[in-house]
Amino acid sequence: MLAEIITIGDEILIGQIVDTNSAFISKTLNGIGVKVFQITSIQDEEHHILTALEDAKNRADLVIVTGGLGPTKDDVTKETFCKFLDDKLVKNEKVLQNIKHIFKTYVKRVPLPSNLSQALVPSTATILNNIHGTAPGMWMEKENTVFVSMPGVPYEMKYLLTQEVLPRVVKRYNRPHIYHKTLLTYGKGESEIQEHIKDWEEALPNDIKLAYLPSLGRVRLRLSSTGPNEEQLKKAVGAQMDTLHELLVDIAVGYEDETNIQERISALLQSKSQSLSLAESCTGGAIAQEITAVPGASVYFKGSVVPYETHQKVTVLGIDETIIQKNTVVSAQVAKAMATKCVRLFGSDYALATTGIAGPTKGDATDEVGTVYIAIASPKGVFAEKFSFGNLRERVIKKATNKAFEMLLKEILKN
Amino acid sequence: MLAEIITIGDEILIGQIVDTNSAFISKTLNGIGVKVFQITSIQDEEHHILTALEDAKNRADLVIVTGGLGPTKDDVTKETFCKFLDDKLVKNEKVLQNIKHIFKTYVKRVPLPSNLSQALVPSTATILNNIHGTAPGMWMEKENTVFVSMPGVPYEMKYLLTQEVLPRVVKRYNRPHIYHKTLLTYGKGESEIQEHIKDWEEALPNDIKLAYLPSLGRVRLRLSSTGPNEEQLKKAVGAQMDTLHELLVDIAVGYEDETNIQERISALLQSKSQSLSLAESCTGGAIAQEITAVPGASVYFKGSVVPYETHQKVTVLGIDETIIQKNTVVSAQVAKAMATKCVRLFGSDYALATTGIAGPTKGDATDEVGTVYIAIASPKGVFAEKFSFGNLRERVIKKATNKAFEMLLKEILKN
Structure with a gap:
C-alpha cells in the first residue's frame, strides 16, 4: 500500500521553518510496512489544498495531512476538507470537553470563542483525541482513500500518529x-x-x-x-x-537500525560502568548537546566544560599556561592537556577534548580555519589527532562532532 | 513568477534524513521576490522524476531540483533529465578539470572512473561550477520553464544556489x-x-x-x-x-527579519562590552551549542560548564553542598548558586544557569519531570524562576533553552 504526506503552511514554503514532521511520519509509517510515495508541501489556501488532496487520492491509499488547524483565521484546512468531502462542520462534544479540560488544567484561563471553535469538525470525521492540544486529529474517507488530518505542532502530531493513527492503519490495511x-x-x-x-x-x-x-x-x-x-x-x-x-x-x-553511534557509546560505557566527560572548545557544546539529548545520559555522562575563551582553558580546566604559550591554543599538546585535566576535574574514565578554529575568523589561533585537534584521555593514556575540516563554520563543528564520536567509539572498543 | 522545489531521494521518503535544503532554497528565493508554490519530495526513480518534472513545468517558471547526482549507480537524475529534454549525456571538459582539481587538492588520490563519470552532463545544460564538490550544477530549459539541478549535499547546494543560480534568476526574470x-x-x-x-x-x-x-x-x-x-x-x-x-x-x-533572539543578545552584549557564561544542567549544552553556532560568539561568550552529575555542581562549579542538601538539586537556591559561581569561575558579567528534570526519569530529584529552574546572575544580582515544561524530554530541553534566552534578553535590556 502507498501513503502520501501533505504539509500545509506558508511557513514551510517561505523557508521560515524546516519540515521535520514529514521525516518522523515517513519513518514511522515505514516501520509498519507502509511506503511513502511522495511528500508535498503546499500553501494554506483552499484551491491548492483541494488540488493536492485530489492528486494524492488518485495515487495513495492513505494521505496524512499536517497543519492548518489553529484557532486563528489564517487556518482553512477544516473548511476545505468539508468542501472536498461534501460535508459540513458540526460541534463535537468530546472535543469540546478536551478543550475545556486543557484550558482548566494547563492554560489556566477561560477559553475564548476561537478556542471553542476548534471543536467544530466535519460531521463524517472520526475524532482522534489530542491529549496534548486543543486541535483534534481527524480520520476521514473519500473513494476508498483515507485522509488523516493532524495539527502541525510536532509533539501533538507525534502523539496522535503513534497512539491514534498507527493502530487504525495496522487494523485496516494488509501491508507487506x-x-x-x-x-x-x-x-x-x-x-x-x-x-x-x-x-x-x-x-x-x-x-x-x-x-x-x-x-x-x-x-x-x-x-x-x-x-x-x-x-x-x-x-x-x-x-x-x-x-x-x-x-x-x-x-x-x-x-544504524539497531543503534546510532551515541547510543552505541552509551550502551558500551553503561555495560562497563565507565563514565565520560568533555572539554569542548571549538565544538562549543555540540557534543554535550548530542549526548544529553538521549535519555539515560546521566548514567555515564559526568559533565562538560566549554572553555571558549583561551584564558578559560587555564582558569577553569587548570591546564598549564606555558603549554599554550609554547604550542599555541590550537595544538595537539593543548588538546591532550584539556582531555587529561577533564578526566581529573570530573573524575571520569574517558574524556574527549576539542580545540580548533571553526571560523570564519581565526581568533587567537595561527593555524588555518578548519584546523581541529581532538584528544581522548582513557584509562590507558591520552592521544590527539589533527584534522582539516574546511572553511564553513557549521560544517567544521558538525564534522568535528562526528569525528569525536568515531574516535571515542574505537577507543572504547579497544579497551 | 512562481518557483517549485523538487527533492529527489528515497532517504527523505523513508525518513532517514530531514529535508533542510528546501527551507534554505525557499528563504533564499523569497528574498529576491520569487514565490515558492510547492515543494515535492519524490523517489530516486525515473518514472516518478519524469512525472514530477512535467507537473512542475505546467505550474512554475523555475524548478529547482536537488539530489540524485552522486557518482554511484543508485543516482539516475542526469539520465532522466536527458529523457525529459530529449537530450544525451556528453563529457564536459570544464567539469572534468574541476573533478581532477578537487581530487588532487582535497581528496589526495586518483579519481576512479565513477568519479570521472560525473563530468557527463546533458548537452544543452549550462554548467554551474561547483567549487565544493564533484557534481556540477546544471541550468536547463524546456518550454520556457527553467530547470536547475544541484547536488543534495547542503553546503554544495548553498554555494551553487547563492553564487551561480541567484544571479541568473535575477537577470532573467522580472520579479515583484x-x-x-x-x-x-x-x-x-x-x-x-x-x-x-x-x-x-x-x-x-x-x-x-x-x-x-x-x-x-x-x-x-x-x-x-x-x-x-x-x-x-x-x-x-x-x-x-x-x-x-x-x-x-x-x-x-x-x-525576526532583522535578528533572532541569540543575535540580539550577541549584539547587545558586544555593544556594551559585556560577557556571558553558562552553567547548564538539564539543558546539557543546548544553550552553549546555540550560542556558539553563530560566528563571533567568542567576542562575548566566555564559556560554560555542564555539571550533569549532581556532585559536579560542587566539585566543578564550587557551590556549597549544604545548599543542595537543604533544597534538593532542582531548586531556585541551587540555580542561583550555579549562576553566581559561574560568574566568578568565568569572570563574566552575566551567567545563565539551568537545573531541572528533562525526563523521562527523575534522576536525583524529587520534583515532577519537566520542572526547571532558570537563574540569571547579572551585575545587579541574581534571581531564579521556576517552570513546568511537561513530560517530553526534547520539549523540556527546547522550552528551557528558549525561556533562558528570553529571560536573558529582558535582563540585559533592563541593565
Whole structure:
C-alpha cells in the first residue's frame, strides 16, 4: 500500500521553518510496512489544498495531512476538507470537553470563542483525541482513500500518529513488510567504497536495493527490501549485509537500525560502568548537546566544560599556561592537556577534548580555519589527532562532532 | 513568477534524513521576490522524476531540483533529465578539470572512473561550477520553464544556489517584491493574542496577510505583502507592524527579519562590552551549542560548564553542598548558586544557569519531570524562576533553552 504526506503552511514554503514532521511520519509509517510515495508541501489556501488532496487520492491509499488547524483565521484546512468531502462542520462534544479540560488544567484561563471553535469538525470525521492540544486529529474517507488530518505542532502530531493513527492503519490495511538495514562507515568517500564493493553490488539480487548516504565524514550504506514474509526479508538482507560488512570491515562502525553511534557509546560505557566527560572548545557544546539529548545520559555522562575563551582553558580546566604559550591554543599538546585535566576535574574514565578554529575568523589561533585537534584521555593514556575540516563554520563543528564520536567509539572498543 | 522545489531521494521518503535544503532554497528565493508554490519530495526513480518534472513545468517558471547526482549507480537524475529534454549525456571538459582539481587538492588520490563519470552532463545544460564538490550544477530549459539541478549535499547546494543560480534568476526574470516582517512574542498563546488584536486584524487591508506561528513558548506574527514597489510595501507593512507592536508591547521582544533572539543578545552584549557564561544542567549544552553556532560568539561568550552529575555542581562549579542538601538539586537556591559561581569561575558579567528534570526519569530529584529552574546572575544580582515544561524530554530541553534566552534578553535590556 502507498501513503502520501501533505504539509500545509506558508511557513514551510517561505523557508521560515524546516519540515521535520514529514521525516518522523515517513519513518514511522515505514516501520509498519507502509511506503511513502511522495511528500508535498503546499500553501494554506483552499484551491491548492483541494488540488493536492485530489492528486494524492488518485495515487495513495492513505494521505496524512499536517497543519492548518489553529484557532486563528489564517487556518482553512477544516473548511476545505468539508468542501472536498461534501460535508459540513458540526460541534463535537468530546472535543469540546478536551478543550475545556486543557484550558482548566494547563492554560489556566477561560477559553475564548476561537478556542471553542476548534471543536467544530466535519460531521463524517472520526475524532482522534489530542491529549496534548486543543486541535483534534481527524480520520476521514473519500473513494476508498483515507485522509488523516493532524495539527502541525510536532509533539501533538507525534502523539496522535503513534497512539491514534498507527493502530487504525495496522487494523485496516494488509501491508507487506519493508526491511532496511544500514551500515555506518567512517573515513572513506562513496566512490571509493563503490569501487571496493562493485563486484558484490553487481551481483546483488534485483529485489534488494542499495543506497549510498554520504554526510560529512560518514557514508551510510542502506539495503532495503519489500515482501510478504518478514523473516525471509531479514534473512536475505541480513546475508547480503554480512558480506558487505566483511568487505568494509576496516571502516564499518555498526548498524544504524539497531543503534546510532551515541547510543552505541552509551550502551558500551553503561555495560562497563565507565563514565565520560568533555572539554569542548571549538565544538562549543555540540557534543554535550548530542549526548544529553538521549535519555539515560546521566548514567555515564559526568559533565562538560566549554572553555571558549583561551584564558578559560587555564582558569577553569587548570591546564598549564606555558603549554599554550609554547604550542599555541590550537595544538595537539593543548588538546591532550584539556582531555587529561577533564578526566581529573570530573573524575571520569574517558574524556574527549576539542580545540580548533571553526571560523570564519581565526581568533587567537595561527593555524588555518578548519584546523581541529581532538584528544581522548582513557584509562590507558591520552592521544590527539589533527584534522582539516574546511572553511564553513557549521560544517567544521558538525564534522568535528562526528569525528569525536568515531574516535571515542574505537577507543572504547579497544579497551 | 512562481518557483517549485523538487527533492529527489528515497532517504527523505523513508525518513532517514530531514529535508533542510528546501527551507534554505525557499528563504533564499523569497528574498529576491520569487514565490515558492510547492515543494515535492519524490523517489530516486525515473518514472516518478519524469512525472514530477512535467507537473512542475505546467505550474512554475523555475524548478529547482536537488539530489540524485552522486557518482554511484543508485543516482539516475542526469539520465532522466536527458529523457525529459530529449537530450544525451556528453563529457564536459570544464567539469572534468574541476573533478581532477578537487581530487588532487582535497581528496589526495586518483579519481576512479565513477568519479570521472560525473563530468557527463546533458548537452544543452549550462554548467554551474561547483567549487565544493564533484557534481556540477546544471541550468536547463524546456518550454520556457527553467530547470536547475544541484547536488543534495547542503553546503554544495548553498554555494551553487547563492553564487551561480541567484544571479541568473535575477537577470532573467522580472520579479515583484515580496516583503515579510515578523514580530517575536513570548508568554501568550496564539488565541489570546488573536483575541487581543482582533479589531486591528479585521481592519487589515486585503493585500497584507497575517500568519500566527506558534512554537514552544513563542508566537511569531508574520505580516506579508507582494507588489511591484519595494518602498511602498515596506511602508505599508511597516505601518501595520508598528500598530501591532504597540498592541503587543508587553510580550514583544523584537523583529525576526532583522535578528533572532541569540543575535540580539550577541549584539547587545558586544555593544556594551559585556560577557556571558553558562552553567547548564538539564539543558546539557543546548544553550552553549546555540550560542556558539553563530560566528563571533567568542567576542562575548566566555564559556560554560555542564555539571550533569549532581556532585559536579560542587566539585566543578564550587557551590556549597549544604545548599543542595537543604533544597534538593532542582531548586531556585541551587540555580542561583550555579549562576553566581559561574560568574566568578568565568569572570563574566552575566551567567545563565539551568537545573531541572528533562525526563523521562527523575534522576536525583524529587520534583515532577519537566520542572526547571532558570537563574540569571547579572551585575545587579541574581534571581531564579521556576517552570513546568511537561513530560517530553526534547520539549523540556527546547522550552528551557528558549525561556533562558528570553529571560536573558529582558535582563540585559533592563541593565
